[in-house]
Amino acid sequence: MNVLEVKQLQTHFMTRQGVVKAVDGVDFALEAGRVLGLVGESGSGKSVTGFSILRLLDAPGQVVGGQVLFQGQDLAELSEREMRGIRGNRIAMIFQDPLMTLNPVLRIDTQMVEAVQAHHRVSRQAALARSAEALTKVGIPSAHERLSAYPHQFSGGMRQRVAIAIALLNEPDLIIADEPTTALDVTIQSQILSEVQALARDTGTALIWITHDLAVVSGMADDIAVMYAGRIVESGPTAEVLRAPRHPYTQGLLGSIPGHGQRGQALQQIPGMAPNMAQLPPGCAFAPRCAHADAKCRVQAPAPEAGRDGRVFRCHHPREVAACL
Amino acid sequence: MPVKPLLELSKVTKRFVRRLDAIEKLASWMGARVSEQVVQAVDQVSLTVDRGEVVGLVGESGCGKSTLGRMVAGLIEPTDGTIRYDGQALSQARDAQSRRDRLRLQMVFQDPMSSLNPRMKVQDLIGESAVYHGLIRKQDQRDHVAALLKQVALDPDYANRYPHQFSGGQRQRICIARALAVQPEFLICDESVAALDVSIQAQIINLFQQLRQDLNLTYLFISHDLGVIQHVADRVVVMYLGRVVESAPTTLLFDAPQHPYTRALLDQVPKLGSGHQSFVPIQGEIASALNPPSGCHFHTRCPHAGPRCRAQVPELTSNQGHWVACHLHQGGTA
């Protein structure tokens, strides 16, 4: 059974400039033990999707349509109290900035014990033991001593690992990670990625990894979904999608990444800028920047089309290109 | 006759010292163990940049590359060592002549949000310095700015707007135009594309390449992103905790890295290939700059470390243009 099923999710922000459709009809499903890479640039709606699943949106944003089914249960039907029982317990979230997760004036053990006791009736001793175990699992040495430290006594990479440990405390079925390694060095990112990979393998936790870094996704995600202007434009098994992308945006994105033998040549650049989300053009949102757009693209938004091997893309004119890696 | 390098750094060092304040001096006098905190941000770095070359400076946070970049730009004063530009030592003085001399080196910063004065129009942001130094007349400012905006592929009408009306990529272009306004020869790009989205990053990288050709510029390109460096740089310098550990022409460095740190770094960069990557991180944590390891800074995490590595700092020696600071290649680690 799918751990998570998102069907036609729509999240709108009512701003003074108009309605911003941050998430506009997003569909995907995730099985236990699988990793989904949700990829996009700023403004694509990937982070908002993550927040919408957990109902963590602040006004003026709200989920206006679609369904989020967690282990068959529609999350929209739950009361706020029941939802709190799920957050941090069965679905956990890791944020980009560990300072958002960690309270700077509380010790680590206080915060971790609080996270455990909020959902399980265990003694403080038991909660502490569980916390130390989680810290060791994420590779923090001398876990018992480190528990009594404050967040500022850890380096950036360690703080992020503590945040991951907190996410793991209650053995959630799903973890949503929102750009957790973007601000970290390559070597530290590598440590965190290796730990997360091991954990997903060992505990069967499903993982949604939200990032803009295609290389990271390529290395660790089973499936990939590429978002643009609130919609998923292409999705499917990672290896397949990256080997042979069909949507012009995905192709452009892959061609923009430097370091793949384009020395001396200009990088492929997607012309123009990210769209103004308050004033999206009718039809395909990518059309203004697409070299292959025609009149149909500008008028009619493409519907998701299923291809072979579980691939889905939204394009009137998907193209086969020679391997662009 | 060998051509003199355009930029030459000789044993440049920067130490940041946090002196004891009055209370701490008192405490120390009374017997408390309080000591000055010294951070050796840059430790005896020597490197050269030839005219027309793009040198990529790579390293992780805390390696000192940004500090080095700022020293070259004249924003930070080196504790030790010399920086020579076109044969002459650069002065840190703030008098008019020194400031004019430094116009030939300009810097493009990392954060497009905070590197533009939010209260000035684009017109003034770009044109101010050129008018101030008498490079152009006030009447010509408008045309000069319009030409520069076109050069960075922005609409000349944007000159009347304020920075907050632009996106990150556009702001970075304005920063580049501002640097170009004083007709520099040398650009220091301090993580100039790090804060941008991938597709915008590609546009700015292409712009840098184009400008290099059109204006015959020389670059010191500082980045933590190895892919970007591989694409733009002719030569790469790798730094770790304030020291240069390896320096070589780009293809040589990426094909055959010699220093264990460079090798580990290249291994760990997520690669855009098909299939799962198994991430094998370097053992240990990056050491604190306040208390760096003795001898070779990397020995605490190096799989090949030996007793000599703990005791002796390796020298940067050259092997046919490929410079490495590692005992492994200089007589062994025993």
Add this chain to the structure above:
Amino acid sequence: MMDVGLRLLVLVFGVAWFARLLRGQGHAYFTGISAYLSTGVLLILLVLAIFAPEFSPQNPYDLAQLSIMDGRLAPGAASMDGAFTYHLGTDDQGRDILSGILYGLRVSLTVSLVATLVAMAIGVVVGMYAAWAGGKTEVVLMRLVDLQLSFPSILVALMLMAAFGRGLDKVILALVIVQWAYYARTVRGTALSETGKDYIAAAKCLGLSDARILFKHLLPNCIPPLLVISTIQVANTIVLESSLSFLGVGVPITNPSLGLLISNGYGYMLSGQYWMSMFPGLALLAIVAAINLVGDRLRDALNPRLRR
């Protein structure tokens, strides 16, 4: 005529400056009845104060118009010769309270505005220079600021006025001395964070002189947080000045502020002639409350973090 024109200009300037401050954020400012009410009241009081000679029924400081026979009349009473109604009563000298309030508002506002502006100017220069120079200069200046701020302002003001003697300019001087440190400290904080930003580094790279960077780049970015603080500080200054005048060491009798009016009528409160103190008191309350509310709304409206 010139005089009226000048004052009209001042009013227009003030309104235009306020409108510019609110540029684009009007909806965030006018969020409810209290915003409209407080801004309206403030505007009315300002107009009354600026055009006091035109609005007030009597010039209370023109001795020729006074009649001591009209002294201590209750509100609504008519003058002895029946020509004139004292809507808010008279004081012991026969002066119309209403007129006194209008002129008093004028003095209170002028003194406070001038003192605030001068204190702000001094504070900004000191704070910015301290942040820019760093090192020993900063330490010395900031300790001076701390010293200044550790004394209660009323105490320092009293001592200063005792030393200076009476006079409008001396009151302003005392208020400036008491206030500048607060601005210096705030500006230093802002200047420190602004100097760390890359646009200042870019200005240095571009070879601009230190003086030019300080005044053309740093200064304009240090001012905005001050604008809201200074609005509320005007209210505090009004209260401070009123306290001084109430205690008798503030403005001279020839040019009374609201505080002095309250002081004059204070002795008569217990004998039932409340109007001499109460109405100036209410006027003081109105102006201080209006300024505080407006300042509060301004701060919320202009705070980028609260923007929607």
